[in-house]
Amino acid sequence: MATTDVALHEDSGSLERKRVVNDMSIQVGTVNGSGSQSSNTVLLRSIFQMGVPVSGKNLFPSNIAGLPTWYTIRANKDGYIARKKEIDFLVAMNPETAREDVMSLAAGAVALYDEPLNLRTLRNDLVFYSVPYDKLVAPVCPEAKLRKLVKNMIYVGVVAKLLDIDMAEVEKAIRKQFAKKVKAANLNLAAVQAGYDYAAANLLKRDPYHIQRMDKTTGKIIIDGNSAAALGCMFAGCTVVTWYPITPSSSLVETMIEYMKRFRIGPDGKATFAIVQAEDELAAIGMVIGAGWAGARAMTATAGPGISLMAEFAGLAYYVEVPAVIWDIQRVGPSTGLPTRTSQGDILSIAFLSHGDTKNILLIPCSAEECFTMAQDAFELAEHFQTPVFVMSDLDLGMNNWMADPFPYPEKPIKRGKVLSKEDLERLGGFARYKDVDGDGIGYRTLPGTDHPAAAYFARGSGHNERSQYSERPDDFEKNMERLNRKFETARSFVPRPVLISNGKSKIGIIAYGTSHWAILESRDQLRKEYKVETDYLRLRAYPFPREVHGFVEQHERVYLVEQNRDAQMLTLLKLDVRPELVTRLHSISHIHGLPLDARSVTDEIIMMEGK
Amino acid sequence: MATTPTSTPVPKTNRIGLSIAEYKGGKTTLCAGCGHNAISERIIDAMYEMGVSPERVIKPSGIGCSSKAPAYFMSRSHSFNAVHGRMPSVATGAMLANRNLIALGVSGDGDTASIGIGQFVHLMRRNLPIIYIIEDNGVYGLTKGQFSATADLGSKLKTGVINDLPPIDTCVLAIQLGATFVGRSFSGDKRQLHSMLKAAVAHNGTVMLDIVSPCVTFNDHEGSTKSYKYMKDHEEPLQDINFVPVFEEINVEYDPGTTVEVTMHDGSRLRLRKLEEDYDATDKILAVKRLAEGHAKGEVLTGVFYVNTQAPNFIEMLNMTDNPLTTLPESVVRPGREVLEQVMEELR
Numbered sequence A: 001m002a003t004t005d006v007a008l009h010e011d012s013g014s015l016e017r018k019r020v021v022n023d024m025s026i027q028v029g030t031v032n033g034s035g036s037q038s039s040n041t042v043l044l045r046s047i048f049q050m051g052v053p054v055s056g057k058n059l060f061p062s063n064i065a066g067l068p069t070w071y072t073i074r075a076n077k078d079g080y081i082a083r084k085k086e087i088d089f090l091v092a093m094n095p096e097t098a099r100e101d102v103m104s105l106a107a108g109a110v111a112l113y114d115e116p117l118n119l120r121t122l123r124n125d126l127v128f129y130s131v132p133y134d135k136l137v138a139p140v141c142p143e144a145k146l147r148k149l150v151k152n153m154i155y156v157g158v159v160a161k162l163l164d165i166d167m168a169e170v171e172k173a174i175r176k177q178f179a180k181k182v183k184a185a186n187l188n189l190a191a192v193q194a195g196y197d198y199a200a201a202n203l204l205k206r207d208p209y210h211i212q213r214m215d216k217t218t219g220k221i222i223i224d225g226n227s228a229a230a231l232g233c234m235f236a237g238c239t240v241v242t243w244y245p246i247t248p249s250s251s252l253v254e255t256m257i258e259y260m261k262r263f264r265i266g267p268d269g270k271a272t273f274a275i276v277q278a279e280d281e282l283a284a285i286g287m288v289i290g291a292g293w294a295g296a297r298a299m300t301a302t303a304g305p306g307i308s309l310m311a312e313f314a315g316l317a318y319y320v321e322v323p324a325v326i327w328d329i330q331r332v333g334p335s336t337g338l339p340t341r342t343s344q345g346d347i348l349s350i351a352f353l354s355h356g357d358t359k360n361i362l363l364i365p366c367s368a369e370e371c372f373t374m375a376q377d378a379f380e381l382a383e384h385f386q387t388p389v390f391v392m393s394d395l396d397l398g399m400n401n402w403m404a405d406p407f408p409y410p411e412k413p414i415k416r417g418k419v420l421s422k423e424d425l426e427r428l429g430g431f432a433r434y435k436d437v438d439g440d441g442i443g444y445r446t447l448p449g450t451d452h453p454a455a456a457y458f459a460r461g462s463g464h465n466e467r468s469q470y471s472e473r474p475d476d477f478e479k480n481m482e483r484l485n486r487k488f489e490t491a492r493s494f495v496p497r498p499v500l501i502s503n504g505k506s507k508i509g510i511i512a513y514g515t516s517h518w519a520i521l522e523s524r525d526q527l528r529k530e531y532k533v534e535t536d537y538l539r540l541r542a543y544p545f546p547r548e549v550h551g552f553v554e555q556h557e558r559v560y561l562v563e564q565n566r567d568a569q570m571l572t573l574l575k576l577d578v579r580p581e582l583v584t585r586l587h588s589i590s591h592i593h594g595l596p597l598d599a600r601s602v603t604d605e606i607i608m609m610e611g612k
Numbered sequence B: 001m002a003t004t005p006t007s008t009p010v011p012k013t014n015r016i017g018l019s020i021a022e023y024k025g026g027k028t029t030l031c032a033g034c035g036h037n038a039i040s041e042r043i044i045d046a047m048y049e050m051g052v053s054p055e056r057v058i059k060p061s062g063i064g065c066s067s068k069a070p071a072y073f074m075s076r077s078h079s080f081n082a083v084h085g086r087m088p089s090v091a092t093g094a095m096l097a098n099r100n101l102i103a104l105g106v107s108g109d110g111d112t113a114s115i116g117i118g119q120f121v122h123l124m125r126r127n128l129p130i131i132y133i134i135e136d137n138g139v140y141g142l143t144k145g146q147f148s149a150t151a152d153l154g155s156k157l158k159t160g161v162i163n164d165l166p167p168i169d170t171c172v173l174a175i176q177l178g179a180t181f182v183g184r185s186f187s188g189d190k191r192q193l194h195s196m197l198k199a200a201v202a203h204n205g206t207v208m209l210d211i212v213s214p215c216v217t218f219n220d221h222e223g224s225t226k227s228y229k230y231m232k233d234h235e236e237p238l239q240d241i242n243f244v245p246v247f248e249e250i251n252v253e254y255d256p257g258t259t260v261e262v263t264m265h266d267g268s269r270l271r272l273r274k275l276e277e278d279y280d281a282t283d284k285i286l287a288v289k290r291l292a293e294g295h296a297k298g299e300v301l302t303g304v305f306y307v308n309t310q311a312p313n314f315i316e317m318l319n320m321t322d323n324p325l326t327t328l329p330e331s332v333v334r335p336g337r338e339v340l341e342q343v344m345e346e347l348r
């Protein structure tokens, strides 16, 4: 499958174009399981270490080995790190897709291929380089069975030479990648060097692309969103994690296990946490709820199919009012759909997850930094509001490599919400679990094990009165439902505020959330520079919507809500919230191709809808 | 009420100074004569006599008439009426959070053997410290009398429908999967159930008790194999069970030829006087074999089928710190600045 859809141009023009510095996308087409991940990471890191902003995106199939996979690195001096639609530099390593990969390139692009593939004959409007990988790998890698892996390192060397990436940076990246495995590092380094030397001796530079040292990555880190989330949860003081493996969420918990084993073992050599692989997502969420009810900071991580299984329990937690943190690393569709492709398709189902009246708090990170900070927000909000909080990440954010500023150490102390201790109960004499004492809809709770005869209450679903006694009285039920609504309304002013970029004059507003953010940043610049279209931008970070979201709609004649799902899910939620006469201002721009959103698609669509 | 073989009179308060009233629950709303009510009574007695602090007990349950029962005993203990068939996960989560709790889970045969069989088997496999009670009436009481998966082959519903599927024996499953104290009793067998529940409190690990508990409204008629009458005619106890808690003196010697004595985790003793020559409750394979034979013969075997006091429980296996996770302060659960700096450096 080709990942771009640009037609072949006959009139390629001269290949001696102007130098293009620090602005390109490199795509590596390989076979899943061939070990290209290390090579790609090394390449990404090398560019990063050169001070050039980068992002790396893995487009992989739902398969362990054998199917085609693509890795795209974008280097951009202006800091645009969304997926770029066009591929500038193709590294064609997969014989099966090489042809199609080459055919889909735009004129003037570069194609680096394995000599026997002889792709050069396909087109005359590209810059071709060929490398005899098998010949080069044999001398550096005597062990035949390792050659398949090491071969991939050769293209790193070739690309480094062609793009002027400093070999010292490549070496540093390799040493980091193979950390303590010195032998492996040396072997891979030799392969890179072989590629570099071959290119130096045999390839005449004919493309315009160059990487030049700059200083835009100083101090920054590279991390995937799931690892950032794992760290965030660890620093949030999470103590119970229960999960069931599913792409793209598994790596969140697996990374967390590693970090917790390193940093959350007490002086007694014992764990200050419990991480349990449950038998399914029903059990995973059930354990989280049991732990949350008993007073632990508990979480699970899953994807859409797991969310569906959790639906009944989520509703119970909403009514029993138990804190829980659920990470949804969104991906495409049910069952064997496109489980390894990104999506924002669970918004609507999670907002109302369960049966009867249920409304949930959603937090939506757009970056690794926000995965880290929102992990803490999620636990704070879950315990403050005694309700499940869903963190809506996605595959693009969770599994891909992102540049990030170093994470801020959490400055606010951990707050456990309204929990009554034995001493409180002695003072008060008793309590009513679901009484709205403070007018914010949030009752006071006690934890099992509290050593006071009045501590216990009977946790059950919707049919209860203020004292948590079984009740089927209409007034008890109604009162409780209204209180829960009050609680949700209170949450509007507690959840992370939207981020607004506005010049105060534009009539056009863009609303987006999560990973769409990166395409929007770039698209707004395209709109301004190419079409003189000024836009304001509001990035949503949570549901329920804080008031300024409504204000943003009021202030703009046309509002484009960009999202990565078919049914305009966030727009549907917003329609329920804004005044009816404002609904017609909302226009949906939706993307459902399973690939991370690119700026060009957004720009084109806005221009079309603006009738320009 | 007889408690121990020595029949010491029941004192007004137990060893932690509580009267039996402190172990009572709300007024039952289950049908008069429902087996579940009798089980609640036995739980109250056992917890009282064992001197268990009600504040340490949690009572998770699923959904069903049986799962409502925790409202009718031990009001001073926290309860969690979960969703249908999912009590095991809620119980597991709570025990992870606070290892000092004592879990008494209540489920029904529908709740456990059908919708909840997945969570049931995995809880057994983990040997979670819990007393897991199935109040087994062979039907779905709360949804008005459909067959459950523990209904015996050939048993008849009130409507005349005959069950033509074999029953799931939850005790066999529990033994095979790793539960470490497995027995069956009958809500009407006061003495046996009482001793078994007290031993359950003393056990460390998963106690799985399948308690036949007739549903007087939907499954107590002629043709039912879970009726009071059927149980009176077919109950086949494997042992005469005596439980001597650790805090009680032993006045009566036992005959090792006829009685097996099991020393429980807390030092209490469980004395099983064999009614069958060669039954050995520490032999897993024998237990499963004997249960299968019982089915073939149409007996309803009761007693402690299997006990293993040595296996580590799930919480112990996780190597968690001794203090409950819920009590750990911020200084313990939030690593310091230097840790974040170290990790950031690794990612540069």
Ligand SMILES: Cc1ncc(C[n+]2csc(CCOP(=O)(O)OP(=O)(O)O)c2C)c(N)n1
Pocket: B063, B064, B065, B066, B067, B084, B107, B108, B109, B110, B111, B112, B135, B137, B139, B140, B141, B142, B143, B148
């Ligand atoms: C998901 C779900 N499906 C179905 C039900 C309806 N339901 C309530 S109780 C019950 C059966 C309970 O049977 P059992 O566990 O044997 O309890 P009993 O009432 O017999 O004590 C069913 C099917 C439900 N509450 N939830």
Ligand code: SF4
Pocket: B029, B030, B031, B033, B034, B035, B036, B065, B066, B137, B141, B142, B214, B215, B216, B217, B218
């Ligand atoms: S319907 Fe059956 S199980 Fe339910 S309370 Fe009545 S007798 Fe008990």
Ligand SMILES: [Mg+2]
Pocket: B064, B066, B108, B109, B110, B135, B136, B137, B138, B139, B140, B141, B148
């Ligand atoms: Mg039943």
